[in-house]
Amino acid sequence: MTPAIDISALTKRYGRTTALHGVDLAIEPGRVFGVIGPNGAGKTTTMRILLDIIRPTSGTVRVLGEDPREAGPALRRRIGYLPGELAMDTRVSGRALLTHYAQLNGARDRARISALAERLGLDLGRPVRSLSKGNKQKVGLVQAFAHSPDLLVLDEPTSGLDPLVQQEFLAMVREARDAGQTVFLSSHVISEIEQVADEVAVLRDGRIVDVSTVERLRAAALRDVRVTVPAAAGDAFAAELRRLDSAHDVAVAASAEHDIVSARLRDGIPAFLAVLARSTVHDLVVQEPDLERAVLQFYGGDASDASASQAEEVSS
Amino acid sequence: MSALPLFRRALADSWRGLVGWMLGLAAVVGMYLPLYPSIGGNPEFIAIIESLPPELVTALSYDQITTGSGYTLGTVHGLIGFVLVTIAAVGWGASAIAGDEERGTLELTLAHGVSRHQLVLERLAAIVVKLVALTAWVTLLVAVLNGPSELDISTEGILAGGVALLGTGLVTATIGLLAGALTGRRMIAIGAGAGIAVLGYALNALGNQNADLEWLHAISPYHWAYGTNPLESGFDASVGLLYAVAIIASAVAVLAFRRRDVGV
Numbered sequence: 109m110t111p112a113i114d115i116s117a118l119t120k121r122y123g124r125t126t127a128l129h130g131v132d133l134a135i136e137p138g139r140v141f142g143v144i145g146p147n148g149a150g151k152t153t154t155m156r157i158l159l160d161i162i163r164p165t166s167g168t169v170r171v172l173g174e175d176p177r178e179a180g181p182a183l184r185r186r187i188g189y190l191p192g193e194l195a196m197d198t199r200v201s202g203r204a205l206l207t208h209y210a211q212l213n214g215a216r217d218r219a220r221i222s223a224l225a226e227r228l229g230l231d232l233g234r235p236v237r238s239l240s241k242g243n244k245q246k247v248g249l250v251q252a253f254a255h256s257p258d259l260l261v262l263d264e265p266t267s268g269l270d271p272l273v274q275q276e277f278l279a280m281v282r283e284a285r286d287a288g289q290t291v292f293l294s295s296h297v298i299s300e301i302e303q304v305a306d307e308v309a310v311l312r313d314g315r316i317v318d319v320s321t322v323e324r325l326r327a328a329a330l331r332d333v334r335v336t337v338p339a340a341a342g343d344a345f346a347a348e349l350r351r352l353d354s355a356h357d358v359a360v361a362a363s364a365e366h367d368i369v370s371a372r373l374r375d376g377i378p379a380f381l382a383v384l385a386r387s388t389v390h391d392l393v394v395q396e397p398d399l400e401r402a403v404l405q406f407y408g409g410d411a412s413d414a415s416a417s418q419a420e421e422v423s424s
Numbered sequence: 425m426s427a428l429p430l431f432r433r434a435l436a437d438s439w440r441g442l443v444g445w446m447l448g449l450a451a452v453v454g455m456y457l458p459l460y461p462s463i464g465g466n467p468e469f470i471a472i473i474e475s476l477p478p479e480l481v482t483a484l485s486y487d488q489i490t491t492g493s494g495y496t497l498g499t500v501h502g503l504i505g506f507v508l509v510t511i512a513a514v515g516w517g518a519s520a521i522a523g524d525e526e527r528g529t530l531e532l533t534l535a536h537g538v539s540r541h542q543l544v545l546e547r548l549a550a551i552v553v554k555l556v557a558l559t560a561w562v563t564l565l566v567a568v569l570n571g572p573s574e575l576d577i578s579t580e581g582i583l584a585g586g587v588a589l590l591g592t593g594l595v596t597a598t599i600g601l602l603a604g605a606l607t608g609r610r611m612i613a614i615g616a617g618a619g620i621a622v623l624g625y626a627l628n629a630l631g632n633q634n635a636d637l638e639w640l641h642a643i644s645p646y647h648w649a650y651g652t653n654p655l656e657s658g659f660d661a662s663v664g665l666l667y668a669v670a671i672i673a674s675a676v677a678v679l680a681f682r683r684r685d686v687g688v
Contacts, residue, residue, distance in 0.1 A: 122688060159535045162685035185537035195528030198437065211429040212536035251532070 110173045112137045112259050112290035113158065118167035120153055120314075127153040128314040130167065135307075137258075140281060140291040142305035142322075150314040151294040152192050155261050158292075159189050172258055185213045188252035192263035192294070196236045196244050203232035206251055215255040224250045227280070228273055241268040253280060260284060262293040266300060278303050302326060329397030330356065330372040335384070336391035342367025348383045352376055366390055430533075430543055434550035438516070442554050445512045446561050449505060453562060456499040457569040464495045483629040485650070492575030493655035496566060501585050502650050505562050506592060510621040513555060513593040517600025518613035520547040521681060525608040531687045540682045544605060548674055551597050559590040577655050584654035584663075591666030595645050596621045598673035605681035620645065645669065 113135040120128040128150045135141045143151050156162045157169060160176040160183075169176055174183050198205055206221045225232045230246040239247065245268045252260060260281075266274045281291050281304045295301050301308055302322045310317040310325075337345050342360040346369050349355045354376025361368045373380055373394075384392065463469045473486055481487050485502050488494025499505075521544065524530040534543065563586030570577050577585075600617025604610070627644035628651070630637050641647040648665045 156531070156687075161531055161534055162688060181537040181539050181542070184535060187535070189532070189535035191528075191531050191535070193528055194532070196532075197527060197529065200436070204436075208429060208433050209532075209536055212533070212538050214537055248532075 109137060111135055111170070112139075112172060113141075113292060114168075114170040115154070116168050118154070118157065118169060119165045120150075120157065120162070121165045126314055128164075128167075131311075131314070131316055133309060133316060133319075135290060135292060137290050138285060138288050139306045140285050140293070140304045142301040142308040143292070143294045143311055144296070144301065144308060145294075145311035145317075149311040151311055152263055153314075154311070155189070155192075155263050155292070155294070158261055159184060159187065185255065186258045188255065188257035188260045188262075190248045190252040190260075190262045190265050192267075194244060194248045196239075196247060199235045199237055201233055202230060202236055202239070202247050202250075205236050205247065206232070206254060209251045210254055213255045217255075220256070221250060221254050224253055224280075228276060242270060242273070245269055246273070249277060249280075253284070256287070256289070258289060260289060260291045260293070262291065264295060265293055266295065274300065326397065327375070330374050331397045332393075332395040333371050333373055333380070334391075334393040335369045335371075335387075335389055336366050337369060338388055338390070339364065339366050341388065342369050345369050345383075345387050346371075348387070349380075352379050352383065354379065428546055428549075430538060430546035431549050434520070434547050435553065438550070438554065441512075441515075442557060445508060445558055449508055449558065449562055450565060452504045452508070453500055453565040453569070456504065457496065457566065457573045457575065459573075460492060460495050461574045464490050464492065479633055482632040485632075488653060488656070491656065492570075492573075493577045493581055493653055496575055496577060496585070497650060497653050497655050500562065500566065501589050501655065502646075505589060506621075506625075506646075509555070509558055509562075509589060509593045510596050510618070512558060513551075513597035514600050514614055514617035514621070516551045516554060517597035517617045518604055518610050520544075520551060520601050520604065521677075522604030522608055522610040522613040525604070525687055526610045528687065534686055541678045544601070544674075544678045544681050548598070548601060548677075551601070552594065555590055555593040555597060559586050559593060562586060562589060578658065580658040581655040584657075584659045587659070588649040588654045588663050588666070591663050591670070592621070592624075592645060592649050594670035595624075595666050595673070598670045598677065602673045602677040602680065605677035606684075608684075608686065 111134045113133060115131055115133040118128055118131040119126070131150070131154060143154070145151055153162065157164050158171050158176060163177060171179075171183060172186055176183060196205070202225070203221070207218065210218065210221065222232065225246070228246040228249060230243055230250065236244065236247060249265065252262060266277055269277060278300065281293070284291055291304070293305070305322055307319060308322055308325055309319045335345065339362070342362055345367070346358050346360045349358045349369065349371050354374050356372045356374070358369065358371040361370070470490060473481060473489060476486075485494070485498045489498050521530065524533070534540070563582055566577070566585065567582050569575065570582065596617045599620045600613045603616035604613035607613070624644045624646035627640040628647040631640035631644065631647065641651055645666055648662045651662060652660045654660060654663065
């Protein structure tokens with residue numbers, strides 16, 4: 109079967125800065141494919157090349173079997189795109205703007221715009237520029253999904269959405285996959301990638317570091333935990349945590365009322381719970397693992413290393 | 425009902441601005457032209473003109489101000505009307521690509537089923553329609569005031585004046601569009617559009633000063649339009665240069681915009 113996206117040796121240079129160093133990627137049709145990596149890793153650049161908004165320096169790109177550079181508008185009608193930095197400042201209503209995009213795509217199904225808007229809780233009657241960031245993002249999602257494209261390219265699709273709408277979006281992605289559409293999305297949120305992505309590519313400094321499954325990534329993920337214990341009990345609690353293999357970066361912040369112990373955990377949750385059970389705990393926060401940071405640690409260096417080497421690259 | 429979506433969107437987004445410009449032009453044309461009977465034939469006013477430095481008088485084209493056509497050129501087509509049409513044309517030309525790109529909204533439009541050249545051409549068409557509306561409006565106002573204000577301009581002169589004014593607007597707008605298509609920077613597009621208008625005006629004024637500088641007229645779009653007063657002597661072939669430049673600038677804008685990365 110022809111891959112929905114087939115990229116090989118893709119390089120993109122801006123002047124002396126290289127955004128992509130020979131990226132290879134193949135995505136089978138009907139899959140949900142996530143891409144993660146720090147800002148500047150090349151996620152957005154890759155997506156914009158798929159849409160022919162920017163042009164590759166070298167390498168080959170095939171989208172739905174065609175070269176975006178040559179295929180023109182007909183190919184883009186088969187793609188739904190949500191930009192990472194969604195800018196919308198028109199005074200026309202959401203309905204008028206979405207109808208305009210539908211016309212550009214030659215789509216006739218206006219009912220689908222209303223259905224999608226209702227599903228996401230978007231008021232189509234209001235001027236787009238008066239909408240909140242989250243509601244503008246919904247307009248962006250509706251225009252990407254409205255023409256039922258064969259391929260969805262979504263750059264940070266849930267940014268600005270509240271959790272309920274995020275769930276609705278994830279349901280839309282699953283339905284798209286079930287309908288045979290291919291979804292290529294970038295995200296920072298592990299739960300999101302975990303819930304929908306079949307495969308994940310890790311992009312760093314313009315290179316694909318690995319293509320993996322979510323399970324493998326999650327195993328490597330660190331969770332930030334914060335435990336509030338009675339005043340003066342912090343040091344003893346921290347000492348117990350340090351005995352766990354899974355706990356890293358244990359620190360204590362003392363105050364008059366209570367102590368706050370923070371740490372980062374990799375797996376080892378049962379042992380952590382056992383420590384909690386033996387102690388007096390006022391409050392407990394366990395954060396969602398940060399997929400991006402986890403992955404970067406897993407594949408050598410942490411996020412700060414990554415941004416440092418990136419800065420080096422730009423300045424060199 | 426889905427033909428030319430970008431053209432229709434561009435007009436729908438900017439008709440308010442167009443109405444504003446038409447009101448502004450109506451105000452200045454309606455203010456200046458009715459003053460002609462009390463100025464053009466007024467010996468005191470002519471004495472004032474004669475007392476001014478001749479360089480200033482020629483720079484402002486006031487040397488013909490004692491005729492209705494000269495007065496209309498010196499106040500409307502060559503001065504206030506020219507300035508307003510130029511400002512409108514600069515704004516439209518610069519926002520068509522560069523402004524949209526800087527706001528970040530062009531990326532999403534291009535991600536849909538449109539080609540680059542379609543985008544440039546449809547937006548150019550919207551600019552042309554708006555400039556035609558503006559200059560037709562000025563032409564209509566002049567025609568209406570021609571009798572009451574005793575301007576005594578021929579019908580051909582009125583039409584030729586409108587065609588020349590439209591030509592200056594098209595050159596300004598398409599140069600701005602071209603600069604935006606090449607660079608994607610709104611300030612560069614504004615600078616290019618406004619620059620060509622100001623430069624054309626300055627070259628014409630300098631060329632008027634003495635015979636040694638007259639060659640500057642040959643490269644002044646303003647002079648192509650008004651070197652021979654179209655309101656007085658009707659259509660002149662040099663106005664065609666304005667349209668030729670506008671067409672070439674548009675063609676280059678299409679080609680340039682097809683090639684480059686957007687929004688980087």
